[in-house]
Amino acid sequence: MDFEDNLLVLRLNRGDKAALHHLYEKYKDCLVTLAGALLRDRSGAQDVVHDVFFSFMQQMGHFRLTGSLKAYLSTCVANHARNCNGAWRRRQGSRSAKSDLQDHEPVRQVVLDEQIDALLKALEQLPEEQREVVALRIYADQRFPVIARHQGVSVNTAEGRFRYAMTKLRALLKEKGN
Numbered sequence: 001m002d003f004e005d006n007l008l009v010l011r012l013n014r015g016d017k018a019a020l021h022h023l024y025e026k027y028k029d030c031l032v033t034l035a036g037a038l039l040r041d042r043s044g045a046q047d048v049v050h051d052v053f054f055s056f057m058q059q060m061g062h063f064r065l066t067g068s069l070k071a072y073l074s075t076c077v078a079n080h081a082r083n084c085n086g087a088w089r090r091r092q093g094s095r096s097a098k099s100d101l102q103d104h105e106p107v108r109q110v111v112l113d114e115q116i117d118a119l120l121k122a123l124e125q126l127p128e129e130q131r132e133v134v135a136l137r138i139y140a141d142q143r144f145p146v147i148a149r150h151q152g153v154s155v156n157t158a159e160g161r162f163r164y165a166m167t168k169l170r171a172l173l174k175e176k177g178n
Helices: 003-013 019-039 042-058 070-092 105-124 126-138 144-151 155-176
Strands: none
Touching: 003 019, 003 070, 019 042, 019 070, 019 126, 042 070, 042 155, 070 126, 070 155, 105 126, 105 155, 126 144, 126 155
């Protein structure tokens, strides 16, 4: 457990809103990246993180940290992203995600956009369980036992999903010449 996180949670439970702000600043970048990797609509990544922190704020006074706060928040973001994806699929069906990447070099931007689009399209071709394992492992830096608990599967299954996903991503990207 992270001592700083425990201290911040203690302060948070005592009503210190500055502690919530500190936690938000500490974890927002990795959580927005995670949400962006999981969402089919990447523009909603910040909204997902804001929703998670709003829910977290409502627990002020009685939240009890039993493990890693980063893992807890990552799991909350992944669950919320999964719910958003389900709602999005019901409303709109499948649609390709677009990158929000901003760069001032036009040629480089075009190349990066093509590579990101290829990766996002490849990720979309993965089964949702595999895509989620990849995002949690790479973007949230979660270990396989945490991912396995989150998905309700064995560690071997989580590792297998990751391995199959990476093999498929390599094949899909090689096929596209990226």
